Amino acid sequence: MKMKIAYRDLSVTDPSMRRALLDAVDTVLLHGRLLLGPEVEAFEKSVAAHCQKKYAVGVNSGTDALFLALKSLGIGPGDEVITTPLSWIATANTIVLCGATPVFVDIGEDLNINPELIFQAITKKTKAILPVHFTGKLCNMDRILDIAQAHNLYVVEDAAQAFGASHRGRMAGSFGHVNCFSMNPMKVYCAYGEAGAIVTDDLHIYDTLLSLRYAGTINKEDCHRPSLNGRIDTVQAAMLLVSLTYLDEKIKRLQEIASFYANRLGGFLTCPDPGECFHVYYSYTIITEQRDDLKAYLHDRGIETKIQHPILMPHHTAYKKMYGQTNLPVAERLVEQILCIPNHEKLTQTELAYIVKTIKDFVDR
Numbered sequence: 001m002k003m004k005i006a007y008r009d010l011s012v013t014d015p016s017m018r019r020a021l022l023d024a025v026d027t028v029l030l031h032g033r034l035l036l037g038p039e040v041e042a043f044e045k046s047v048a049a050h051c052q053k054k055y056a057v058g059v060n061s062g063t064d065a066l067f068l069a070l071k072s073l074g075i076g077p078g079d080e081v082i083t084t085p086l087s088w089i090a091t092a093n094t095i096v097l098c099g100a101t102p103v104f105v106d107i108g109e110d111l112n113i114n115p116e117l118i119f120q121a122i123t124k125k126t127k128a129i130l131p132v133h134f135t136g137k138l139c140n141m142d143r144i145l146d147i148a149q150a151h152n153l154y155v156v157e158d159a160a161q162a163f164g165a166s167h168r169g170r171m172a173g174s175f176g177h178v179n180c181f182s183m184n185p186m187k188v189y190c191a192y193g194e195a196g197a198i199v200t201d202d203l204h205i206y207d208t209l210l211s212l213r214y215a216g217t218i219n220k221e222d223c224h225r226p227s228l229n230g231r232i233d234t235v236q237a238a239m240l241l242v243s244l245t246y247l248d249e250k251i252k253r254l255q256e257i258a259s260f261y262a263n264r265l266g267g268f269l270t271c272p273d274p275g276e277c278f279h280v281y282y283s284y285t286i287i288t289e290q291r292d293d294l295k296a297y298l299h300d301r302g303i304e305t306k307i308q309h310p311i312l313m314p315h316h317t318a319y320k321k322m323y324g325q326t327n328l329p330v331a332e333r334l335v336e337q338i339l340c341i342p343n344h345e346k347l348t349q350t351e352l353a354y355i356v357k358t359i360k361d362f363v364d365r
């Protein structure tokens, strides 16, 4: 029998979670400190602690987090920032909006930046490496940190997809100088609207971020540097505090789903390999040469999938002219083969079995 399975289901159906979220909103409505209220500070403290960092700054998106993080390091015109070509376009946009130039280094088979290729891309203009923990799996941070140290470069983690992920006990967001998260509703650790956060151990960077987050002002009065308004809403911070209490359970479920898929599909197509990483499976991204046919086959049988992301960043219309022909063979191949299949925590065993059976039917056709 044909089923209908959504890629994500953002509705809040768990009655106790809904109650807790509504109570959190109610508390904010009653105290009325809607901008930078006490829940923002509580949220920041819990994010910093979770990431093994001293300071966190709540902002209104992962895009803002990246933009303000790069600004806080003084990255600007004439600077180069090394990053991956395979990410949501916010990664490249924020580098460009700072006036700097993204330098794209090819990825490995794990879809993350290939650290061995970073050396060749370093020039006198390079200021930072911006790795993206794609799909919720950590990049090889030991290697990236070694390279950065040898060349005196900043590391800015784009951990938008990886809150909660870790490697040998070190959390995503704990590795770089200043690190960024998105907490939009699609993310594993999610708000109920736009939200993000930045973490750092450096007091000067922290103070700069607080100023950059609110029009470049000090004490909300005098503007020291032109900036935007990137404050997180108190209501989102309050809901994020609730959603944090459900995070471990959610990650556990996503990991169970990942094992279920890997055990049943691993023989037919390439499934994610967590290696030594505590992978949080922001997406469950399979790799197959028959990606477009499989996507259509699943669609016809009621299964919604996504391609994250279908266009490499240097190939977006905004950047095509600037980068022309790229030499990123692995990324150029894999971007045609990646497919994210449903992996949200509300999926039932019956739905998971249907997804697996449908994929097997496709392979056996």
Ligand SMILES: Cc1ncc(COP(=O)(O)O)c(C=O)c1O
Residues within 6 Å of the ligand: 061, 062, 063, 064, 066, 087, 088, 090, 091, 132, 158, 160, 161, 181, 182, 183, 184, 194, 195, 196
């Ligand atoms: C890798 C990556 N970087 C940056 C962002 C931007 O985050 P936001 O959508 O919260 O602005 C996202 C979110 O989609 C992302 O996946």
